[in-house]
Amino acid sequence: MGTKQVTIEDWDGDGAIRIPDEALQELGIDVGDTLYVIEEYVGTTRCLVLSKTPRIPDRTDDLVAQWDRNRDE
Incomplete structure (x- = not known):
């Protein structure tokens, strides 16, 4: 999917974003589904990421999971 640009709109005095159907x-x-807004850094740039999980695993988590799978074999 990559990057999509959205505009912050006014919704009864609060900021709101409209997520395009294509992105959904x-x-x-x-x-009605739940999404989480997660603060992440891409290099030194602060970004907000929409995720279906409350946390984005970092690369260390992936390496440990791989190590655990190999150890159990």
Whole structure:
């Protein structure tokens, strides 16, 4: 999917973003599903990421999981 640009809109005095249907379909989510807004850094740039999980595992988590799978074999 990559990067999509969205505009912050006014919704009863609060900021709101409208997620395009195309993005919802690519993520496999629909109206009523839960998404998490996660602060991440890409290099030194602070970004907000929409995720279906409350946390994005870092590369260390992936390496430990791989190590655990290999150890159990």
